Amino acid sequence: xxxxxxxxxxxxxxxxxxxxxxxxxxxxxxxxxxxxxxxxxxxxxxxxxxxxxxxxxxxxxxxxxxxxxxxxxxxxxxxxxxxxxxxxxxxxxxxxxxxxxxxxxxxxxxxxxxxxxxxxxxxxxxxxxxxxxxxxxxxxxxxxxxxxxxxxxxxxxxxxxxxxxxxxxxxxxxxxxxxxxxxxxxxxxxxxxxxxxxxxxxxxxxxxxxxxxxxxxxxxxxxxxxxxxxxxxxxxxxxxx
Amino acid sequence: xxxxxxxxxxxxxxxxxxxxxxxxxxxxxxxxxxxxxxxxxxxxxxxxxxxxxxxxxxxxxxxxxxxxxxxxxxxxxxxxxxxxxxxxxxxxxxxxxxxxxxxxxxxxxxxxxxxxxxxxxxxxxxxxxxxxxxxxxxxxxxxxxxxxxxxxxxxxxxxxxxxxxxxxxxxxxxxxxxxxxxxxxxxxxxxxxxxxxxxxxxxxxxxxxxxxxxxxxxxxxxxxxxxxxxxxxxxxxxxxxxxxxxxxxxxxxxxxxxxxxxxxxxxxxxxxxxxxxxxxxxxxxxxxxxxxxxxxxxxxxxxxxxxxxxxxxxxxxxxxxxxxxxxxxxxxxxxxxxxxxxxxxxxxxxxxxxxxxxxxxxxxxxxxxxxxxxxxxxxxxxxxxxxxxxxxxxxxxxxxxxx
Numbered sequence: 001x002x003x004x005x006x007x008x009x010x011x012x013x014x015x016x017x018x019x020x021x022x023x024x025x026x027x028x029x030x031x032x033x034x035x036x037x038x039x040x041x042x043x044x045x046x047x048x049x050x051x052x053x054x055x056x057x058x059x060x061x062x063x064x065x066x067x068x069x070x071x072x073x074x075x076x077x078x079x080x081x082x083x084x085x086x087x088x089x090x091x092x093x094x095x096x097x098x099x100x101x102x103x104x105x106x107x108x109x110x111x112x113x114x115x116x117x118x119x120x121x122x123x124x125x126x127x128x129x130x131x132x133x134x135x136x137x138x139x140x141x142x143x144x145x146x147x148x149x150x151x152x153x154x155x156x157x158x159x160x161x162x163x164x165x166x167x168x169x170x171x172x173x174x175x176x177x178x179x180x181x182x183x184x185x186x187x188x189x190x191x192x193x194x195x196x197x198x199x200x201x202x203x204x205x206x207x208x209x210x211x212x213x214x215x216x217x218x219x220x221x222x223x224x225x226x227x228x229x230x231x232x233x234x235x236x237x238x239x240x241x
Numbered sequence: 242x243x244x245x246x247x248x249x250x251x252x253x254x255x256x257x258x259x260x261x262x263x264x265x266x267x268x269x270x271x272x273x274x275x276x277x278x279x280x281x282x283x284x285x286x287x288x289x290x291x292x293x294x295x296x297x298x299x300x301x302x303x304x305x306x307x308x309x310x311x312x313x314x315x316x317x318x319x320x321x322x323x324x325x326x327x328x329x330x331x332x333x334x335x336x337x338x339x340x341x342x343x344x345x346x347x348x349x350x351x352x353x354x355x356x357x358x359x360x361x362x363x364x365x366x367x368x369x370x371x372x373x374x375x376x377x378x379x380x381x382x383x384x385x386x387x388x389x390x391x392x393x394x395x396x397x398x399x400x401x402x403x404x405x406x407x408x409x410x411x412x413x414x415x416x417x418x419x420x421x422x423x424x425x426x427x428x429x430x431x432x433x434x435x436x437x438x439x440x441x442x443x444x445x446x447x448x449x450x451x452x453x454x455x456x457x458x459x460x461x462x463x464x465x466x467x468x469x470x471x472x473x474x475x476x477x478x479x480x481x482x483x484x485x486x487x488x489x490x491x492x493x494x495x496x497x498x499x500x501x502x503x504x505x506x507x508x509x510x511x512x513x514x515x516x517x518x519x520x521x522x523x524x525x526x527x528x529x530x531x532x533x534x535x536x537x538x539x540x541x542x543x544x545x546x547x548x549x550x551x552x553x554x555x556x557x558x559x560x561x562x563x564x565x566x567x568x569x570x571x572x573x574x575x576x577x578x579x580x581x582x583x584x585x586x587x588x589x590x591x592x593x594x595x596x597x598x599x600x601x602x603x604x605x606x607x608x609x610x611x612x613x614x615x616x617x618x619x620x621x622x623x624x625x626x627x628x629x630x631x632x633x634x635x636x637x638x639x640x641x642x643x644x
Binding site (some may be wrong): 102 | 307311322
């Protein structure tokens, strides 16, 4: 079931065009958004999250008519975790997630507790954000994105800066959420893609140049030996084109 | 209620409000706010909170900046709430904290001055100035925080409130009633607040508040609207300054006076009825020996009350005025009247005049003036009262310069 439809999406800063006519359909499940630095991954996620107004194209959520990034009710159905989330240090963990729930218009009183539970932060609910480690902060930010169980979850390089144990925990959370929502994980690390699995979308120079499974990317290379080889072959093809 | 509770918990006001209250308390202590009369408490509370206004602006600005970073999971552009609702929600949070601090500081002042002054009606209206300023300054802080970086906010938050309050509002020489906060001058005895002044003041508070909120809200979506709102506020201020001062107070009806018969009739505003017995005693003591030598006034009336042809007017300037202070207040006006024999005129300050003013006060309340008060001039005249009266009258000859 397709949850998010993106058609002809263009985005840029000043005169430079970063996204060049993106067409995308996101289903329930996990999608890795892979690309080199500067490929447009963060710009695409921020545009889908409503941070940036698209220059052209449309984004629609489920059966809802109209442009999702222009419609506040639709935006509430999209959870977004920024690359390096900033939390208000003077607020408690619970208050931050409750604040996020209020911003999204989430009415369910249990939603905050559930989100904290999903990221294993229930026991730190009363702690001030300034006292948390980097990994914990990222989990709190993830809880903010998860609160209200949005049908679309966009995660921008969520495992950067986490220790191995925290990475494993976060991947578990992401996989669980992906059972009932369309989850997009942006990354430039192939190891992360291999560990997460699911669908892979490769963004190159502002355009989608590949959309298939992890195995499909692996087999894209001449010898089908590794993801690195498949990805490198894809990039060579695109550069020569 | 959950939204309000969350707004309170999320706000920097939780830290700033206690600090603001402490600043107000410190101001009160340093400026003898605690020992003053409770009629002055309202003004002291408002003035004390002027000191806390930069803190209020800063806290509101930090609230606006709290989630303005696009990396924040609380970035408001992504939620279902509109920018207007979010700005109002922030404003309610920070304003509630600061009003609580203001109420606490005012209550502390009231409690500590309770019963230490005269039973004069408390000017509650003055407290609304504090409420208005807080509402306006939190909106101003939200607007500044939406546009300025952290360092810029720190600097402007420290400067802007003083420009608004000290430079424009609180100075008695303020060029405009619109920009002038109401103070005790408006509510002086015998004066009521002019409705026009109240309306202008309210309009200015509303313009600052609504304008600030519009500017804060327009940051993301409609910068032109913010510019327009800021322009309207500046324009209002300029119009106010250019149109000149307005009348802030209007006299109340003279039926509000109360009089007592003595050697002469003594009249005060009803609000000062408390002073009347002491004032009549002072007046009687001052004039009872003079009436054989000098033309006495028929009536001694508090400033603002209508005068008869033969009356002297004086001003009760401070609360808690005991007989000694009343005698000191009354003496210069009575001396001027006697010197000019009831005609319009001025008496130049001189040692001769000064010692006679002191002699009058001393005669009414011997304990009121220390002996050295006379040593500075010619000393207390000695001898029978008739000789003293002659000395007094002789000193006033030619002292009056007709207007």
